[in-house]
Amino acid sequence: MQPAPYAVRVETARGRLHPEPEAATRSPWQRDRDRVIHSAAFRKLQYKTQVFVNHEGDFFRTRLTHSLEVAQIARSIARALDLNEDLTEALALAHDLGHTPFGHAGEEALRGAMLGRGGFDHNTQSIRIVALLERRYAAFDGLNLTWESLEGLAKHNGPVRDPSPYLVEYDRGHPLDLASHASAEAQVASMSDDIAYHGHDLDDGLRAGLLDIADLAAVPVVGAALDEARACCAARPGASRLRHETIRRVIDRLASDLTEESRRRLAALAPRDADAIRRHDRPVIGFSAVMAEQNAAIRSFLHARLYRHWRVNRMTVKARQVTATLFSILSENPGLLPDGWRENAVIEGGEAAHRVVADYIAGMTDRFAIEEHRRLTDPAIPG
Template sequence: MPAAAPASGLAPWAVDPARSRGRLHPEGDGGARSPYQRDRDRIIHSTAFRRLQYKTQVFIYHEGDAFRTRLTHSIEVAQIARSIARQLRLDEDLAEALALAHDLGHPPFGHAGEEALSGLMRPWGGFDHNAQSLKAVTTLEHRYSRFDGLNLTWETLEGLAKHNGPLRKPAAFIAEYDAMHPLDLTTHASAEAQAAAIADDIAYNNHDLDDGLRAGVFTLDEVAQLPLIGEALAAARAEAPADVSRGRLAAETIRRVINAMVIDVVAEARRRLDILKPRSADDIRNAGGPVVVFSARMTALNEETRSFLRERMYRHWRVNRTAGKTKRALQVVFALLHGGPDMLPPEWRARAGVPGSAATAAVVCDYIAGMTDRFALEEHRRLTDPNIPG
């Protein structure tokens, strides 16, 4: 018997809000809002989301106001995810909620912060920002009287846990949570989660290119050597006035690259959907591979861009200097609090164990992961400078 078509003009393979698997803690009806609209709104109003304003991608907050933060990045990912979801007749609200929540678990100082916590937590299972995002929305947020976390729908939690694909060896917290509230970790995520994941890839590379150009770590002529960027730059120059500024030309180029990548994803997804012929969201989950992905050509072009950014931006001497300083700051904060949990604020001290224990390491990790760049630097000063009150 054919699966019933989802409501509101959604495709048969879309996640249907009317058939949500619900929330871990049952709640009343949301009124005019769908379950995924409520999830999106809870994410936006969360403490973790607000903190993204002062968590950075590559350049930390005092290096300039024009660079991306985790907040602006998440908003840009949400815009791209909604665009892809709309063209594929998916639930836009679920895709948007996942895009807005995907970076909630990132620590301060971007890549450097994650590397620092990964190394510090290696004796106790390591650190994974995807697992930390799930932990933030299920455990660490304290905004409701009846439960910890945001009590998001199963579909949103599933997408957060496995938007990058099935998890055969999940991070410790994801495995623990799945044992209590199964998220079907061995299948693919919904098409909406896949749309959010590919939107992250699109935004990530292009906005790092934009920030790198703004910071002067490479030039527009240098990135034009990349075929994908070169094609977009040539098209932008052909339509621009002769006296166009370099900044406007760079913005036109990045805009065209983003558009080309979205067009590619939608075309490739439609091609795969035509072959798969899914009749339900579960057909997407149980498919042999992801559906919302780049074509083979765009995958290769995108990898060239990634390689360029790795060599010319993420390993740039200015970035390396900042990364080294911020990693050392987090290492010092972790060591002091892990060895002296009595220095933690009361609400965190109540959760910690004895000095040096695994329980205390987990609490200190959660505490640090929730910090903004600015707060982390201030905490380092409070813990190390005798002239600054605690």
């Protein structure tokens, strides 16, 4: 089936910074997707945390499983709206490449360490990875993704105020209006991120015992899903079955509302091409007013009852300390960095060497960061 006129299309694609021959059997965004999946940064997501640190259990979500869940939701919505499924999937899979170990705790520590040194943001780090840090090809650094994929990563959370220097470089041949909205495909990937987060954080919180199933009764959307799940599971009771039946209904309600409201907005706007989506004064992909309010209530519930739970807070504090200590030791002693990283830090020197250290730490998995911290702080452990 042909995508809608307002979808990102091959015939209007803006290409890559480094020109390459097109593939005979794959669209440009299938190639982007495949390059993301085969990247080292994507594989590392298997051992990067969501809420729970990697060693806390084998069944909790990681950045990798989260990215797969986002891609599944995003592709289904893109198909329902006649958008470019391949671009949507590529963006969903790539959106978390720049995350540090220990989730937002690690990012907060690196942001503090890089204050006054260029800062740190996981969205910008994703662009650094695909534009510079992945080195797999003889002709260029990075993955040489399409303009549309880079735009989607840059505008993951809306129009960009502080553009990455790599996008400025790309602008030389492909102007990018950083003040405009992203494509509809990028907006779908972003909203699918929220849906997946809420679904699996509720699931993991219940599984970990930090939330009780009774806590969900008063939460909008979730409470109604729980009532239906209880009726559905009456003949086959069990905590695990009830949890899964509840969560799948929550995800379905959120995704269905997003699809229907977005279809309504698109019909009202009647955009003739993808640029009309970008120029519009507000996003075209979003929840209805009622669901947006209910979705915010779910987020507030998770912040109050899960993300600020004392057990999560303890691990958050430890994760920040580990990350901050790694940065302090390695930035003061760049000679301790491994081969490749050490030479780059010496060549760059000064403030630029701090960016090398930040790149090194951001690329760590949870367990590697813990092990590296031990190697650098415990005299009893060989370096």
